[in-house]
Amino acid sequence: MDRLLNVMTGLSALLILLVLVSVRRARIRVEYSVSWLIAALALLILSRARGLLHSIADLIGVTYPPLALVLLTGCLFLVIFYRFSLIISQLKDDNIALAQRVAILEYHVQSLKNAG
Amino acid sequence: MPPKNGKSLLVIVPAFNEEGAVGSVIADVHRVMPDVPVLVVDDCSSDATVTVARGAGAQVLSLPHHLGLGGCVQAGYKLAFELGYQYVIRVDGDGQHDAADIPRIFERLRSSGCEMVIGSRFVNGTGEQTSMVRALGSRFFRVVLRPILGKAVHDPTSGFVGVNRIALGVFSRSFPLEYPEIETLVVLQRRRFRFEEVPCRMLPRKSGRSSITPMKSIYYIVHVLLGVFVNVLKYERRVPKQPGRS
Numbered sequence A: 001m002d003r004l005l006n007v008m009t010g011l012s013a014l015l016i017l018l019v020l021v022s023v024r025r026a027r028i029r030v031e032y033s034v035s036w037l038i039a040a041l042a043l044l045i046l047s048r049a050r051g052l053l054h055s056i057a058d059l060i061g062v063t064y065p066p067l068a069l070v071l072l073t074g075c076l077f078l079v080i081f082y083r084f085s086l087i088i089s090q091l092k093d094d095n096i097a098l099a100q101r102v103a104i105l106e107y108h109v110q111s112l113k114n115a116g
Numbered sequence B: 001m002p003p004k005n006g007k008s009l010l011v012i013v014p015a016f017n018e019e020g021a022v023g024s025v026i027a028d029v030h031r032v033m034p035d036v037p038v039l040v041v042d043d044c045s046s047d048a049t050v051t052v053a054r055g056a057g058a059q060v061l062s063l064p065h066h067l068g069l070g071g072c073v074q075a076g077y078k079l080a081f082e083l084g085y086q087y088v089i090r091v092d093g094d095g096q097h098d099a100a101d102i103p104r105i106f107e108r109l110r111s112s113g114c115e116m117v118i119g120s121r122f123v124n125g126t127g128e129q130t131s132m133v134r135a136l137g138s139r140f141f142r143v144v145l146r147p148i149l150g151k152a153v154h155d156p157t158s159g160f161v162g163v164n165r166i167a168l169g170v171f172s173r174s175f176p177l178e179y180p181e182i183e184t185l186v187v188l189q190r191r192r193f194r195f196e197e198v199p200c201r202m203l204p205r206k207s208g209r210s211s212i213t214p215m216k217s218i219y220y221i222v223h224v225l226l227g228v229f230v231n232v233l234k235y236e237r238r239v240p241k242q243p244g245r246s
Helices: A002-024 A029-050 A051-059 A063-116 B022-033 B049-055 B069-082 B099-112 B131-147 B165-173 B179-191 B214-233
Strands: B007-016 B040-044 B058-062 B086-091 B116-118 B161-164 B194-201
Touching: A002 A063, A002 B049, A029 A051, A029 A063, A029 B099, A063 B058, A063 B069, B007 B022, B007 B049, B007 B214, B022 B040, B022 B099, B040 B049, B040 B069, B040 B194, B049 B058, B058 B069, B058 B161, B069 B086, B086 B099, B086 B179, B099 B116, B099 B161, B099 B165, B099 B194, B131 B179, B131 B214, B161 B165, B165 B179
Parallel strands: B007 B040, B007 B086, B040 B058, B116 B194
Antiparallel strands: B086 B161, B116 B161
């Protein structure tokens, strides 16, 4: 059990580090790093706070506490993926509308040039 | 390119890497309807589609990057709507649609007053130029769409489509992006718009070859089914049914 929790601690710390470095290098915008940092921090705390993890495991009816942590990790990442799917969909819609607008404006500019 | 043909019809030709066919498609349209302007919507082709289209006498709307069929067609609808056209007929850039059928679609659009007219390969039980996969797909979606639309549609996958200005306004704002033909019918039904079908001929491709593979066909069916049901479930303020409309 200790080994699994230690692995989770290490992975959470690595994720926090990775996100911070990416933010610093401007590869992730700050608003999109928040979800990852909160999730990684929650995992880090849960993997270290045994009492809290046992309580949560009892609450959701899981007898093996590290399994509760894995389940929580899965749920957290699902929420994050869903949120990013919403963002990507919105961005794609905006991108298509923008590309169409650019094409139409270019068409009008070209028509004006040809007329003048 | 303001409407100047009196009837204000625009023919749009969505095209992606169709340098081998688009020139003759434009020439065919000009031969059949000499006063009707043709707008080629180029989906960021990497070949000489734009040059060929301009050389054949079409106006060209060039997209800055590849959007796929729905985004490409919608760009044409948006421009047509902005320019004040009353009717738009879409003809595919691969030469499979016979330009000789355009006047019939246009006439039906004007005389019936319905929002969309589909050039159908199957309305008279023909469809001889259609592949088996496509014919099976059409048959499957005919069965799926019958209860949703409340009427039979013989060729739901046809891209040979004419719309009037009311539908043009709707599609300018909202248009299915990846495989638009079938979802468009559901969008129309949600707004209680009417559509009709007129028999049309399907020609062999003038160049290139179809990108449809068995795997893509399966993806297409799943994607379109999902799109249909999402559109059925989508919350929109529905337009009240008008008397005398089917």
